[in-house]
Amino acid sequence: MKNQLNCPQNLKLWAVIPAAGSGSRFSKSELKQYQVIQNKTVLEHTVLRLNSLPLSGYVLAIGEQDNFAKTIAFEALEKAHFCLGGSERVNSVLNALNYLSQIASEEDWVLVHDAARPCVTQDSLIQLVNAAAASGQSAILAIPVRDTLKSVETGAEISKTVDRSKLWQAQTPQMAKLGVLKHAIEQALLAQVSITDEASALEHLSEPVQVVPGRSDNIKITYPDDLELAKLILASQQSAI
Template sequence: MTRNIVAIIPASGVGSRMQSQLPKQYLKIQAKTILEHTLSLFIDDARISKIIIAISENDRYYSILPLSKHPKIKTVFGGETRAHSVLNSLTHLTEQDWALVHDAARPCLKRSDLDKLLQITDPNGAILATPAVDTIKRTADGCHIVHTEDRATLWHALTPQFFPAIPLKNAIQQGLAQGLAITDEASAMEFAGFHPKLVPGRSDNIKVTRPEDLALAEFYLTQGTQND
């Protein structure tokens, strides 16, 4: 099957939970921004023809990064939510394209996980995920337990998430029009009747969300290369 793979990086968020004046994707680990760490694997991968980064219209940091001039990278403006940012990026893709959507603040992705995901050709698409290992509680009011979930059937969704571009675009458009809560690309595809495949991924593929995650990401990045 002939297909063209385009990486999409939604990077227009402010990361309020990081308690930082900088958007979290521009915080530094080992003298490089999180965004630079995240992008390096995709820039070096010949299977990925292009990278589309969705940034805020008010972004003052991206243009000063050396990689902002990289010929493989195109920028678009992000939207109100992650889903809008991804949708804005998908408008530049065609029927032959598959979209590989990855969080800007998830810098520890290993090539071995990327390799597994890019083998998927199922039109339902696929996501990296890890089985739930903690006990999961459900609450109705935010502070009292209603019951304990059966973790045997639960997975933590990671990124990248990998889908044929046009079905993904249509699914996000339909979901937004219906006012559905689209928290990731897989949820949009699920609403549209698709059943994405779960591809087991590494647990060190963390998303930097809170201040303590920065030190953990630095630890993982110093323990080995992304090519592992």
């Protein structure tokens, strides 16, 4: 049986989708979020998945030269908002949070999700929201590290095997209250802390963040091979419905 959303009716959910990256590891000339799978762009699939939740709205942080995003007929287009992205992912997220601050409450919840992560399931999204709403704490989807990890400090020589028993691989969405997340990112930037995801900014201020077990098929499209894998995952997920 599928999980049901168990959160107060007055709880407001918003999504932030940073989509201003250059995607240089995917292609020097093409943006991964605009590659097409089953007649939809990757970004459309991502927005479609997020809209399986009762969102109050979603904000797409796009590049200054992006003239395509606003022409797409996204799911729940009436809930779509756009803002200018930044030079790095963290800057795009902060710009979107600043935009949201004008139309949302600091106590509203925000789910930050990678534009090129189109395979997240509704069940995983519901589990994430339920966990955050029940605890009142920030939460992220993550999976335990499965493979043996090696530390290589110089050249190609292994220096040691890393204990993976307590290691988790972070995914998105990552969920926090708007005011808490905005403040955490601002403070981390001021302190020049390396912010690789939203949780790292929250950790900098010792804000508790819990992991919610995700799924290994919630992949992020980074390289061209990932696009082919995403096609297979989406087809498999749809055939299982």
